[in-house]
Amino acid sequence: MPSPSAPALALHDVSKRYGRRWALARLTYALPAGRSLLLTGHNGSGKTTLLRLVATALSPTAGRVEVLGRDAVTDREGVRRDVALLSHASFLYEDLTALQNLTILARLLGIPSPEDAAGALLTRVGLTRRTDSPVRGFSAGMRKRLAIARLLMKTPAIALLDEPFGELDPQGIRDMEGIIAELKASGATVVLATHLVEQGMTLCEERLHLQDGRAVAA
Numbered sequence: 001m002p003s004p005s006a007p008a009l010a011l012h013d014v015s016k017r018y019g020r021r022w023a024l025a026r027l028t029y030a031l032p033a034g035r036s037l038l039l040t041g042h043n044g045s046g047k048t049t050l051l052r053l054v055a056t057a058l059s060p061t062a063g064r065v066e067v068l069g070r071d072a073v074t075d076r077e078g079v080r081r082d083v084a085l086l087s088h089a090s091f092l093y094e095d096l097t098a099l100q101n102l103t104i105l106a107r108l109l110g111i112p113s114p115e116d117a118a119g120a121l122l123t124r125v126g127l128t129r130r131t132d133s134p135v136r137g138f139s140a141g142m143r144k145r146l147a148i149a150r151l152l153m154k155t156p157a158i159a160l161l162d163e164p165f166g167e168l169d170p171q172g173i174r175d176m177e178g179i180i181a182e183l184k185a186s187g188a189t190v191v192l193a194t195h196l197v198e199q200g201m202t203l204c205e206e207r208l209h210l211q212d213g214r215a216v217a218a
């Protein structure tokens with residue numbers, strides 16, 4: 001069971017190695033419940049690796065990752081119910097329309113009136129005009145908008161956002177800021193990895209800066 005008093009996220013001496021390269025090295029950190037985290041660092045500093053560990057897409061080489069008090073390795077299914085990852089890979093059905101992609105997800109999640117829920121979310125992310133277009137023809141920014149709609153459909157307790165502003169136009173960036181603020185207002189914890197530090201600082205109360213897989217002062 002998730003523990004109400006547990007930190008949203010706790011990293012206990014976490015390391016991750018790919019082959020001979022250490023992407024994360026002995027990282028210890030706790031994100032208090034109710035706070036959101038800005039994750040910064042240069043290219044290759046380990047941000048995506050950390051988000052994927054929390055999302056249970058990867059397992060640590062050493063150490064322990066806990067999400068709301070649950071171990072991300074031994075209670076993978078439990079953690080997966082609580083987290084959703086917005087990542088570079090968007091997991092979309094290319095031949096289906098935006099509406100069909102979201103409707104399928106709504107059905108899988110057991111959401112009532114799946115097509116209505118999908119339509120409402122497409123409006124929220126500014127994709128109304130492309131509702132019935134196959135995803136195959138979508139631009140990178142449109143894919144990003146559809147990917148955030150997928151995440152919102154899941155209403156996760158913890159939203160892991162890997163470069164959510166990437167590929168978005170200025171209006172898209174403002175829309176994404178609004179969506180992140182709404183996610184937080186609805187009680188979700190946000191972990192935001194971005195190079196847009198200014199935007200991130202206005203949205204998050206905590207900051208973790210990585211350098212070569214280690215936490216350092218920003």
Ligand SMILES: Nc1ncnc2c1ncn2[C@@H]1O[C@H](COP(=O)(O)OP(=O)(O)OP(=O)(O)O)[C@@H](O)[C@H]1O
Nearest residue numbers: 018021022023041042043044045046047048049050
């Ligand atoms: N699948 C993989 N196989 C081998 N090495 C990897 C793999 N994924 C990441 N790495 C390495 O791990 C280190 C951390 O990468 P990671 O993608 O976590 O960094 P990042 O901070 O998210 O970078 P960016 O800002 O460019 O997205 C890098 O040295 C990278 O080359």
